Amino acid sequence: MALDATSLPSLKGAVSDEEWDTRVELAGFYRLVAKHDMDDLVGTHISARVPGHPDQFLINPYGVLFDEITASSLIKVNMDGDVLSDGPWPVNAAGFTIHHAVLSGRDDVMCAAHTHTVAGMAISSVEGGLTPLTQKHMRFYKSIGHHPYEGIADDADECARLQRDLAGHDALLLENHGLLTCGPSVRSAWALLYNLEKCCQTQLVVEATGAELVTPSEELCESTRALFQRMLQKPGFGNLLDAWESSLRLVARDDDSFMH
């Protein structure tokens, strides 16, 4: 029998209530990525800081498909790379580098997510990256970082350069590689990742036509970006727009094992 993440003993009660809630939400995030075909076998990773322990974060057990990840199978590590939880799976070394870089460099970030989708890899490989095409794109207008590719990210030296390239942003094009988003909550990182993915998918088909485009003015791009930013600063904003609980209920309807 292959190892099955869903059969691990539950950590509910063994970890703090806050950590358990974060584990459930983060496992739900992995399931949503799988449900939206944004996964890449066992590659890529999503992390969340452990509440009350800013120097610890949760990340996927390397080797488990995203649609099998559970709250109890997530691995807890500290910023030195020490594994603080028991389990049969290791942490992906590149995953540690990337998420350690984001979470140790940014106190405001609770969750960071990285994908290798077709659309994300394509846009990350094109000079200029994201084009401000639609209302949805304006969330990222002049506010997405670019990080040049350095090879598999298992070199700790890359941390400082990742932090430099992400500085001031909550989205990053990992050039020739994929996408990364981060946010002050698990749900906000998910909503941002979903929207960035849709922007990349849209841009691919628009620009492949080579046709003349309707291009929004710089003023409109800028004012919409500012509007989105103001909205995001309102406490609780986006908590309905992202339909987070509803999305997770839909996941649970098919398979609620992420909550175990």
Next chain:
Amino acid sequence: MPLDLSHPVPTIDVRAAVSPEEWEVRVELAGLYRLAARHGMTDLGGTHFSARVPGLDHHFLINPYGLMFQEVTASNLVKIDTDGEVVLHNGFPVNPAGFTIHSAIHMAREDVVCVAHTHTVAGMAVSCLKEGLLPMTQHSLRFHNRISYHDWEGVATNLDERERLVRDLGGNQTMILRNHGVLCCGRSVPEAWRGLFALEKSCASQLQAMAIAKATGRPIKFPPESVAQGTSDKLESRHGKDTVSRDWPGQLSKLDREEPDYAQ
């Protein structure tokens, strides 16, 4: 805040509180949400479909804010007035800003029963093309000389934009919202579905054909204008007949079998 995944239920018996005519529209509109979800036309909790409540009250039904389309039911649709104010409280919130586009059209167009707005990839993509929707396939000829364009003005929270939305829509049922998405109205809910479905396929196929034409230099072929107009006219003449959306009863019976809670 701990995660609360309890399933929200209406606080009142909506079916008992509304007319049979309203209930029928509620079931149809909830069905439209479910069909759109099945066809990948969702954008998390964003975008809305609305329907006019039969009668003279200028009341409308819209989706409860915060739910994915897959969780919309006849009873959790929220009844609002033209200002987006809730007129029948069933325990669910609405997004008044999201109703701006819908209310503009509902106020100006008595013939429109249903207004559906989406942010699909193909719809957003065609909304960025200067030439817009091309009269390329049988699916897209439905919209030939019957589709409007509205320039993007930023997030549609400005009530002044209402008059420009109405002006741009004119007498059409379908409008491309430039740099934003698409809007499909219907003189019935099934007609809005037919528009959403046909427009989505039209946009997606046009984008692929344009990419081939660009890459190979082999141009897109277009039917002669007389054929294009004739097809558009013929499809329009089906308005009010059951052929407007021949698939609709079958679609609803599929939902009845596979996700019957939509009609509750």
